[in-house]
Amino acid sequence: MMLSDFPLWPEQASTIARHTDALYITLTIVCGAVSVLIFTAIFVLSIIYRRRPDNQLAQEEEAPKALEATWIIIPFIFFMATFVWGSWLYFRIARVPDNALDIYATGKQWMWKFQHPTGQREINELHVPVNRPVRITMASEDVIHSLFFPAFRVKMDVLPSRYRMMWFQATRVGRYHIFCAEYCGTLHSGMTGWVDVMEATDYQKWLAGGSEGSLASQGQALFQKYACNTCHTEDATGRGPVLLGLYGSTVTLSNNATLVADDNYIRESILNPQAKIVKGFGPIMPTFQGQVNEDDLLKLLAYVRSLSAPRAGTLPKEPK
Numbered sequence: 001m002m003l004s005d006f007p008l009w010p011e012q013a014s015t016i017a018r019h020t021d022a023l024y025i026t027l028t029i030v031c032g033a034v035s036v037l038i039f040t041a042i043f044v045l046s047i048i049y050r051r052r053p054d055n056q057l058a059q060e061e062e063a064p065k066a067l068e069a070t071w072i073i074i075p076f077i078f079f080m081a082t083f084v085w086g087s088w089l090y091f092r093i094a095r096v097p098d099n100a101l102d103i104y105a106t107g108k109q110w111m112w113k114f115q116h117p118t119g120q121r122e123i124n125e126l127h128v129p130v131n132r133p134v135r136i137t138m139a140s141e142d143v144i145h146s147l148f149f150p151a152f153r154v155k156m157d158v159l160p161s162r163y164r165m166m167w168f169q170a171t172r173v174g175r176y177h178i179f180c181a182e183y184c185g186t187l188h189s190g191m192t193g194w195v196d197v198m199e200a201t202d203y204q205k206w207l208a209g210g211s212e213g214s215l216a217s218q219g220q221a222l223f224q225k226y227a228c229n230t231c232h233t234e235d236a237t238g239r240g241p242v243l244l245g246l247y248g249s250t251v252t253l254s255n256n257a258t259l260v261a262d263d264n265y266i267r268e269s270i271l272n273p274q275a276k277i278v279k280g281f282g283p284i285m286p287t288f289q290g291q292v293n294e295d296d297l298l299k300l301l302a303y304v305r306s307l308s309a310p311r312a313g314t315l316p317k318e319p320k
């Protein structure tokens with residue numbers, strides 16, 4: 001039996017998978033080696049220096065300076081190296097490439113729902129093209145879930161209160177597991193699915209299948225259904241701020257604070273419009289909390305994003 005047949009790790013199917021594994025394996029080997037060294041030393045030294053009748057009291061002796069310096073410097077170099085290595089990998093995982101394909105995900109007891117920008121919707125199944133960065137914007141409809149793609153080595157908590165973002169670039173065509181990695185109730189263990197990594201041409205063919213119009217256009221329909229367009233007009237004559245070019249731009253609030261209009265700002269402005277009032281506007285917008293579900297919120301977000309193409313490459317802020 002080959003070592004590769006022994007399924008210690010899931011397949012490496014993304015650009016970062018082998019980097020994550022390399023760091024993980026290095027840390028495991030080093031920790032294992034140091035543990036063996038320590039336990040061997042305890043065992044051997046306790047025999048060598050056991051109490052003897054003719055040598056009842058230990059003599060105090062100062063450790064050689066060179067020895068002390070060695071056991072400070074070597075671990076220091078090792079810790080700094082793993083710190084730099086880990087940070088490099090962290091930033092690589094945190095920074096979403098600008099040309100990423102947008103997918104929207106909703107976690108719900110107990111299923112995963114995915115929406116594509118072109119409007120296709122899937123449950124517990126996600127189709128993505130190979131060799132292309134995919135950015136997933138996600139939120140939960142109820143409790144905290146965690147979207148986990150073991151083969152891509154990416155995992156992130158999905159929260160009920162805000163959007164979070166995660167990305168991966170699949171490197172191999174195939175079918176890989178999706179798991180929920182946060183205990184979320186009775187059927188947590190059944191909250192699984194499959195991601196289908198396809199050749200770009202197959203993905204295009206798949207996209208050509210049934211859809212109810214692009215996600216942004218479905219968002220636009222909702223925008224009209226909820227009569228948002230009566231205040232948010234396309235010129236500055238409306239009672240609400242113009243949304244054209246808003247996403248990714250800097251907004252000045254009534255208290256003169258500024259912020260960048262990102263996903264979570266858009267979300268909050270729909271669910272809790274009084275939280276941040278744009279300078280020059282009154283607090284007149286009603287809340288849509290409880291009226292718009294997560295799927296529809298993502299459609300509205302896709303619509304607001306589409307009003308500002310090309311997308312600003314903002315870094316997701318992820319306090320944890």
Ligand code: CUA
Binds near residue numbers: 108189
């Ligand atoms: Cu959803 Cu565990």
